[in-house]
Amino acid sequence: MQRLFTGLQPSGTLHIGNYFGALKQTAELLKNSDGLVMIADYHALTTLKEPAQLRENIAGVVRDYVAVGVDPKKSIIFQQSSNPAHTELAWIFDCLVTVPFLMQAHAYKDKVAKGLEANAGLFTYPMLMAADILLYDTDIVPVGADQKQHVEYAREAAMKFNAAFGETFKEPKEKILDSVAVVPGTDGKKMSKSYGNTIPLFGTKDEIQKAVMSIVTDSKAESPENVYNIHKLFRSGESLAALYKENKGKYKALKDALIEDIETLVGPMRERRASVTDADVKRILEDGGERARERAEKKMADVRAKVGVTL
Numbered sequence: 001m002q003r004l005f006t007g008l009q010p011s012g013t014l015h016i017g018n019y020f021g022a023l024k025q026t027a028e029l030l031k032n033s034d035g036l037v038m039i040a041d042y043h044a045l046t047t048l049k050e051p052a053q054l055r056e057n058i059a060g061v062v063r064d065y066v067a068v069g070v071d072p073k074k075s076i077i078f079q080q081s082s083n084p085a086h087t088e089l090a091w092i093f094d095c096l097v098t099v100p101f102l103m104q105a106h107a108y109k110d111k112v113a114k115g116l117e118a119n120a121g122l123f124t125y126p127m128l129m130a131a132d133i134l135l136y137d138t139d140i141v142p143v144g145a146d147q148k149q150h151v152e153y154a155r156e157a158a159m160k161f162n163a164a165f166g167e168t169f170k171e172p173k174e175k176i177l178d179s180v181a182v183v184p185g186t187d188g189k190k191m192s193k194s195y196g197n198t199i200p201l202f203g204t205k206d207e208i209q210k211a212v213m214s215i216v217t218d219s220k221a222e223s224p225e226n227v228y229n230i231h232k233l234f235r236s237g238e239s240l241a242a243l244y245k246e247n248k249g250k251y252k253a254l255k256d257a258l259i260e261d262i263e264t265l266v267g268p269m270r271e272r273r274a275s276v277t278d279a280d281v282k283r284i285l286e287d288g289g290e291r292a293r294e295r296a297e298k299k300m301a302d303v304r305a306k307v308g309v310t311l
Contacts, residue, residue, distance in 0.1 A: 004029055005138040005172070007038035007080070007129075010057035011048055014064055015198035016262070017183035017191030020233050021144040027069040029142055029175065035075035036136050036292060037065055039285075042080045042087065043128065046121040062281045067202065067273035076295075078288035080132065085296040089131035092307060094124055096160045102126060106149055126150055130157035135296045138172040145182055148174050165306040168299075184229045186215040199230070202270045205263055212259050217251045224251050227258060234261040 006026050014023070030037070039061045041054065048054055058079065065077055080086055102108065105126050111118040126149075133141055133154040141151050151174040158169035182190050185197030192198070199211040217224040223244050231254070232240055247253045304310045 001032070001034045002139040003137055004033035004035045004140050004142065005038070005133050005136055006036075006142050007040040007043070007132055008061055008064070009040045009044045010054060010061045011044050012057060012193065013203075014201040015191055015193070016201050016230075016233070016266075017185070017198065019068065019201050020183050022142055022147075023064070023068045025175065026142045029140070030070055030075050033140075035070075036138075036295075037070055037075050037077045037288075038132060038292075039077070039079045040132070043125065046119060046125060059278065059281045062284055063273045063276045064202070066276050066280075066284075067269045072284045072288065076288045076291045077284050078292040079285055082285070082289035083135075083293050083296055085135055085293070085300045086128065086131050088300065089135055089303065090124070090128040092303065093127040093130055093157045093161070096164060097127060097157065101156075105153070106146070126153040127157060130154040133172050134158055134169045135299055136292075137170050137299070139170065140175045141172050142175040145176055148176065161303075168302060168306060183233065184226060186211060186226070186230075188216060188218065188226045188229075199262065201266065202273055203266075205259070205267075208262050208266065209259050212255050212262070215255065219251075223248065224254060227251070227254055231258045231261065234258070234265060 004026075006022070008018075008023075026037070029035075039058055041058055044054060044057070048057075062077060066072065070077065102123055105123075107125060108118050108123055111122060129150045130153055133151070134157065141154075143151060151172060155171045158171050162168055185191035185195055186199065187195065187197045189195055189197060200207050203211070212227075215224070215226050215230070218226060228240070228244060235243070243257060244254065247257070301310075
């Protein structure tokens with residue numbers, strides 16, 4: 001069985017781009033994988049500075065994963081912060097890579113280019129992510145297209161450590177579904193909270209309706225292209241083509257159809273999410289944290305011996 005590792009920052013409300021870009025394929029892959037599902041709370045500290053919000057978001061991510069079909073009895077769902085091996089290994093990797101190497105990271109370069117503060121956590125973020133992945137002898141990492149570089153960084157960290165101290169870490173591979181790697185938003189650009197162009201994944205029907213009705217209806221051959229590009233995620237090609245042919249030029253009718261198709265998918269997940277209690281969240285994280293620490297400690301005992309800190 002392949003070992004799969006994935007992580008999600010507890011940074012706020014999910015949208016359908018998160019689902020089709022990563023969560024959907026993760027849930028499907030986990031059915032036939034030895035899976036670890038991490039809530040990346042330490043990664044979130046690079047941008048989120050509100051403790052109460054972070055706590056709420058962490059519990060929210062547990063509910064999100066269960067809602068999309070991840071079984072906590074089969075897969076390990078855990079908090080990054082519950083396992084100190086992540087930050088310990090990240091420090092070791094930091095001591096193996098160079099500053100110019102880390103300066104090539106997309107997230108860091110984007111912040112600098114926009115004139116925003118790039119804190120030291122953001123700068124060394126790739127090595128903490130490398131530690132997250134490599135601690136568990138991961139085979140595959142399902143990611144969106146914009147996260148591919150982080151898996152490449154993890155492979156580089158593995159190669160550097162193996163070259164310096166002997167064969168220790170597997171070199172993981174990313175898993176990207178090309179057809180949905182970039183999900184369009186309501187304005188036609190990539191769906192992103194920072195662009196304000198999202199459709200909420202677990203929003204109410206009214207919230208979904210409001211988002212869909214805001215889709216920019218630019219058209220080609222009397223068909224709303226932005227609506228169609230989102231709609232094709234929810235309905236098969238032949239059925240969709242027939243719908244758009246039948247409603248040529250009827251933008252509201254097509255948006256109404258999209259709302260119903262989104263609700264058909266999201267409604268059951270929204271109900272499943274609401275059924276997860278606070279006690280369930282606590283139990284899932286306690287069990288997952290214990291199982292993750294047990295696996296990681298075996299790897300770290302080997303790492304400590306090889307770098308020379310074990311007497």
